[in-house]
Amino acid sequence: MSETLERLKIIHNGEKEQRTFSDAEMERRLSTLRKIMADDGVDVALLTSYHNVKYYSDFLYTAFGRNYAYVVTADDAFTVSANIDGGMPWRRTYGDNVVYTDWQRDNFFHVIKETLRSRGVRVRRVGVEDDTLPVQLRQKFQDTFDDATLVDISQAAMRQRMIKSPEEIEVIKHGARIGDLGGEAVKAAIAEGVTEYEVALAGTEAMVHEIARTFPASEIRDTWVWFQSGVNTDGAHNWPTTRKLRQGDILSLNCFPMTSGYYTALERTMFLGEPDARSLQLWNINVDVHRRGLDLIRPGISCGEIAHTLNEIYIEHGLLANRTFGYGHSFGVLSHYYGREAGLELREDIETVLEPGMVVSMEPMIMVPEGEPGAGGYREHDILVVTENGAENITKFPFGPEHNIVRG
Structure with a gap:
């Protein structure tokens, strides 16, 4: 086969949609999350629940058996969505979006790691949501960032949303x-x-x-x-x-x-x-x-x-x-x-x-x-x-x- 199928795509299709909340409101949410991360020494938060992805990015995904995430660092944020959704996640996301394809196993994890690497993020402590994170998905995150420590930030994020x-x-x-x-x-x-x-x-x-x-x-x-x-x-x-x-x-x-x-x-x-x-x-x-x-x-x-x-x-x-x-x-x-x-x-x-x-x-x-x-x-x-x-x-x-x- 002469053509290599992509694992990661950027699909900025159309224009950004009008969001539910103002830029100031979305920045307020992210700044509070980043304080939670800083207090725990977390370099990157991997948010995977419907409610936290929606709360911090304004994008509400439809899983249909696939994984989704909102990845937040000290100065960056992007959603990770499946190729089947096209450009809609980017249009609805506050921030950037990257897309993973189905062509190879575990592309979801590959795309997260590759995007963080390309943006110069050193990953030592990873914030995850233990209250909603399946054991197998948590292990995949640990395998992806094998030298990092996974830290539960779900309870602090819940208190912010309250x-x-x-x-x-x-x-x-x-x-x-x-x-x-x-x-x-x-x-x-x-x-x-x-x-x-x-x-x-x-x-x-x-x-x-x-x-x-x-x-x-x-x-x-x-x-x-x-x-x-x-x-x-x-x-x-x-x-x-x-x-x-x-x-x-x-x-x-x-x-x-x-x-x-x-x-x-x-x-x-x-x-x-x-x-x-x-x-x-x-x-x-x-x-x-x-x-x-x-x-x-x-x-x-x-x-x-x-x-x-x-x-x-x-x-x-x-x-x-x-x-x-x-x-x-x-x-x-x-x-x-x-x-x-x-x-x-x-x-x-x-x-x-x-x-x-x-x-x-x-x-x-x-x-x-x-x-x-x-x-x-x-x-x-x-x-x-x-x-x-x-x-x-x-x-x-x-x-x-x-x-x-x-x-x-």
Whole structure:
């Protein structure tokens, strides 16, 4: 064979796209990461998770079985993407991009090492994300830089992401507003005999159109709705099915607009027709927990303190064992298949203290099994931005029996 196939390509095809955030915002993120690196003596950070590649580069990859990275040094940064994506990663990346081909095994690692070598970077300590890095991929990095020490920087990067900038908060506020619009579309589609998935489609379509209108330069991707009824409400993450709605059903409305990798959510308990007495009682108890939780969100309180306080209400009603998860979590670069700022979960075992700039949900849920009075899952969900003196609730869709019983 006379022609040698390339291992590394540069594909600067088209023009750079308008990014989600300003240059100043992206430089703020990178400068903080570089301080983390400097404090640990790290020469190069190899970021491989969806959330950190997106957070620091503004490029959200689609793996499809291939590896991707954002490589950051003291004065340089570039994404590493697969040839199948063409020039799109470069157009979406803050910084440079290099491309690896499929023609030889381990080209991904070869391209990272070769690019760093060509740019004069001496690699002695490498920052990696041990919270999401598969063992085999970590070993490949170690084999590639056999004289270097691999250092976990995932927890420090997570702590950086937990405090949102004003630009991030603006995106999140739009997301909450769009989630409310999706909720209205879902509510309007609810009727006896309609399937769960048809109701979900109505909410998804409404949100996608509004995302495109509000963020015309963004990719349109990943927005979805989980709409559940009857027994399907028992899990918070149950996908819609072909089940048809019936009079008396408990319903769960869950709208998730995704704007450039930033997840927001609206979740509400609803009923099709009048709930029975026990269902109404359980619903109101969960609403009481939700209201108390909204009052607790403020700077200076710990995640664990919030959880323990709300537990007391469930204990009073003998429902603590019916809880299904923590009382809330952080928002930002997050989806149903990537991201999680685990240090900012509203759970008993998390000691993080809330600070201005954090964005968290309040979302209590209880589940009563089939065969028991009031069977089903009860869940409310609002998003709050922690401020200097309290918190701003950016979810406006109403909750509770006085608003969310669908009659007719």
